[in-house]
Amino acid sequence: MESPNRSRLTRRRSGYGSDDLDASDDGDEGDQPKTKKAKLAKAALAKAKAKAKAKQKKKKGDASGSDDDDEDEYNALPIKNSRRITDLDDPTARPPIGSLEECAECHKEFTMTRYTVAADPGPGWLCHACAKAAGIDPFKKVAPRKRKAPTEKRKVVSYEDVERIPTLSGICIKVITQHLEDVEALGDIGVVSMNEILRVIAKARSLTAENSQLFYNVKNTTLTIYDATNLKPDALCALASLNPNLESLRLDYCGLIEGTAVEHWSNSLPHLKRIELLGPFLVRVPAWIKFFESKGPQLTSFLVTQSPRFDITCIESLVTQCPNLTELRLKEIGLMADSFLPHIAKLSDLTYLDLSRPKESLGDQAVVDLLAAIGGKLTHLDLSHNAFLSDVFLEDGVLPYTPVLTTLILSGLDDLTDRGVSKFFKAYRKEPPLIHADLSRCHELASDALTGLLDHSGRDLVELNINSWKDTSNDTLMTIASKASRLVRVDISWCREADDFVVKSLLDGCSSLAYIKCYGCNHVTDACPKKRGVNIYGVESHVAS
Known part of the structure; x- marks a missing residue:
């Protein structure tokens, strides 16, 4: 028991x-x-x-399935x-x-x-x-494991020709910009020095409503401010009042400008003929229309970048009130469409036209009709990043209707083909040849297009940009220097066949060369030749970390 x-x-x-x-x-x-x-x-x-x-x-072991009593x-x-x-x-x-x-x-x-x-x-x-x-956080996450540093990394080197002995004017400009708040007046320093001071100030974004008055003068006919980020509408109204005789005004990064300032300019700048604005986001349609009505036929240049409220009503008023325009830039305009082009076609005196980077691409036929109307006097044409444009507008628009074109910028047109561009330049018989050719980031272009371009305009070409022509052969790249000896600026970035010998040929054959860009060219090494006075940007070298 x-x-x-x-x-x-x-x-x-x-x-x-x-x-x-x-x-x-x-x-x-x-x-x-x-x-x-x-x-x-x-x-x-x-x-x-x-x-x-x-x-x-x-x-x-026991198939009978009997169980042990224990x-x-x-x-x-x-x-x-x-x-x-x-x-x-x-x-x-x-x-x-x-x-x-x-x-x-x-x-x-x-x-x-x-x-x-x-x-x-x-x-x-x-x-x-x-x-x-006890001071322990039970919900604390474990820190991620640190990755091991790579033993080898890519390093991009730029070889710039730095001025060893600064000039007296350069030293004075540096001192002025460092102590700008203590300067009471600049005096008569000249337009060139004033522009240089404004450029240096723009890099530090130190221009304010108070110190900007150092650059204002009733005798000014031209004023360029490279960074107006800190200038509010009241300061921009004061700009017009203190520079009443301006004929040309350029403001970069003027994001704080409003309709009140533009309307004030309508009355305070009676002699204004040229206006260039970068980033007037806040200006609305009524202010633009009033400005166009006040300027009338005397306005000859209207260059605007990034104005999302600029619509077809504005372009109608611009064309009607300012028929003597010779320069027109409507870049990165969100409402730009084919419906704008029939109105622009009425501006028969245009020599400069920039309709690049719209939100929705312009079409081939609309551009052909526009060039048929105004192409006879155009010397500058920029239609970059209009994704729907193809070889058709080159063959049917640029080829027959632009006989005096010297600057052609068609960056980022993916539908252009190597064969089509080569055919266009072979048939494009005009004088004078192109001075500035930019067909960068047109990924289908290669050796045939470059050969056609150089044969057509190489002897007068000053600036050439073939960035991202990745399939261009080394032999064709070597001909650039011999066919375009007047080049000052050249960009061969992401041309995979470019190497040290291509760089050497450019340095030896182009006596006026100022810079070469060769980003993404893996065969251009840090051992490539250099030349005094020529800047080389984007040389890649692999160095141990």
């Missing part, structure tokens, strides 16, 4: 009634001292493992006791998520989660409250 003390001990240890379903008949064991609990637990675990092994062997499924240890016995074997083992554990600090029972942290010093685990009290 089983001792009642043992039954109570088992029930108190495990908490499961199933421990007493079958009692041992081995006789009374009596109460065991508490210090022997670990030994009893190990013995019970060993017994359970032995039974499990015997049962497995019996399943494999084995009973109800003698299996409870799950809770089984885990704790395992922990006694390996105290550092992490309990499964969802199990109940006792906090090593406050001794309260809590549920294990993936965020539970071990006690320090161990053994045991801490509940979330105790972990936070």
Whole structure:
């Protein structure tokens, strides 16, 4: 008969009634001292493992399926006791998520989660409250592993011809720009020096409403501000009032200009003939229309970049009120469309036209019709990044209708083909030849197009940009210097066949060369030849880090 003390001990240890379903008949064991609990637990675990092994062997070897009388499924240890016995074997083992554990600090029972942290010093685990009290954030993310620094990296080097001995005027300009706030008046320093000071100030964006008045004069007929970022509408109104005789005004980065300033210019600048603005985002349609009405036929140049509110109503007013325009730039105009072109076609005196980077590309036929109307006097044409333009507008528009063109900028026209451009230049018999040719980022163009361009305009070409003509052969690139010896600026970036010998041929054959751009030309190394007075940009060299 089983001792009642043992039954109570088992029930108190495990908490499961199933421990007493079958009692041992081995006789009374009596109460065991508490210090022997670990030994009893190990013995019970060993017994359970032995039974499990015997049962497995019996399943494999005995086909009759008879059971041993000594084995009973109800003698299996409870799950809770089984885990704790395992922990006694390996105290550092992490309990499964969802199990109940006792906090090593406050001794309260809590549920294990993936965020539970071990006690320090161990053994045991801490509940979330105790972990936070100990200054440990259980939810802290592990810092990402740092990548190993590469053993070799690409380095782009530019070789610039730096002026070794600065001029006296250069030193004076540097001192003035560094102490601009302390200058009371510039005096009669000349237009060239004043422009140079404005350029240096623009780099630091230090022109304000207060110091800008140093550059204002009632005698000014031309004023260029290269960075008007800090000039608010009131300051721009003051600009017109203090320079009433301006005939030409250029403002770059004039994002704060509003309709009030433009309307003020309508009355305060009675002699204005040329206006060039970069970034007049806030000027609305009524202000533009009032400005055009006030200037009338005397306005000959209207050059605007990035004016999202300039719509077809504005272009109608411009063409009607200012019919004597010779220069027109509507660059990055969000509302530009083919519907603008019939109105522009009425400006028969245009010599300069820039309709680049519209939000939606102009079409071939619309451009052909425009050139048929105004192309006879055009010397400058920029239709860059009109993605829908193809060889058609070259053959049907530029070829027959632009006999005096000297600057052709067609950057980013992906539909132009090497064969089509080559055919265009072979048939384009006109005088004078092109002086500035920019067909950069037209990825389909290659050797045939370059040969046609050089044969047509090479003898007078001053600036050439064939950036991203990746398939152009080395032999064709070598002919640039011999056919275009008057080049001053050349960009051969991302022409993969360009190498040190191409650079050498340009340096030797082009006596007026000022700079070469060769970004992305892996065969041009830091050992390429250099020449005094010529800047070389974008030379790639691989150096150990």
